[in-house]
Amino acid sequence: MIPENWLVEFNEKMAREGVEHVARPFRALLEWSRVTGSTIEFGSPESDAVFQWFYAHSPPGSHNVLPAFIGALFYDAAFWPIEVPLGYGTYRLDGRQAARSMPDPVWASMCRSRHDLAVFIELWADCLDYAYGITEILAPTGAESDWRKFLASADKELRSTTQLLCQTRPSPKAIESARMATEMALKTILCRTNGVTAAFVKQHYGHNLMRLLDAALQTGVTGLEAVKNLLGAFPVVDARYDGVEYPGP
DSSP states (O other): OOOHHHHHHHHHHHHHHTOOGGGHHHHHHHHHHHHHSOOOOTTSHHHHHHHHHHHHTSOTTTTSOOOSEEEEEEETTEEEEEEEOOOOSSOOOOHHHHTTTSOHHHHHHHHHOHHHHHHHHHHHHHHHHHHHHHHHHTSOOSSOOHHHHHHHHHHHHHHHHHHHHTSSSOOTTHHHHHHHHHHHHHHHHHHHHSOOOHHHHHHHHTTOHHHHHHHHHTTTOSSOGGGGGGGGGSOOGGGGGTTOOOOOO
16 A cells, blocks of 8 residues: 555645646556556555545545536526536437436426427537537647637637536626637638638627628538527627626526
C-alpha cells in the first residue's frame, strides 16, 4: 500500500502545480510506479485505496465523469437537463437516463402526451448527434482554420447557454449566450462554405444576425429557414452592456 504521508506530499505538489483533482490519483499511481519500480493494477485493492484517498481529499463531485453534452428541454414551465453520456465501443442509450433529473411522476406525465414525448425524442436525438459529432469535428488537426475557431466559440456559448438554463433558477443571461452561439454558428457557415476569412466576416457583417443568416441561406445550407422568424427573440449584442433585465420562462 502507498503510505499516506507520501500521498499527502504528492497531493500538495499537485495543488502547487494546479493539477485538476480528477487527474491526481492516476498521476499518483504513475509516480509511485516510477519511483519504486513496482506496478499497481487498476481495480486492485491498492489502486482502489488510492482513488478512495483522493476522493476523500477532493471537492464533492470533482472526480465524476462528466457527460459529453447537456441539452435543455423546456417542459412544464421548467428547463430539464438532457445528458448525453461519454461512450466507448458498443453501449446502450437510455432516454430515461438522459432525463434522470426529472422525477418519475413528471416523466410519466410527459410520456402520456404523444406531442410532448415526440418533442423530447427529437431534442434527445439532436443532442446525441451534436455531442458525438462536434467532438470529431473539433478534433485537433494541427492547422486551425477560421471556421473551426468560430465553431469552437459557438460550442462554448451553446454549452454555457444550457448550463445557465438548467440551474435551479434559470439565468436570463442564457439569452445572451444563445445569441452569441447563433452568431458564431452563422459565421462558421460563411467561413466554411464560402471560404472567406474571419476578418472579412467581421468587417462585412459585424454582429448583425439577420444579415449573417441571409448570407448563410445563400450558401445553400439547409435547415436554416425556420431560424429566421426566431431571430427577433434575441437582444441586440450591445444589450449586454446595458444591464437589461429579461423575463424568466
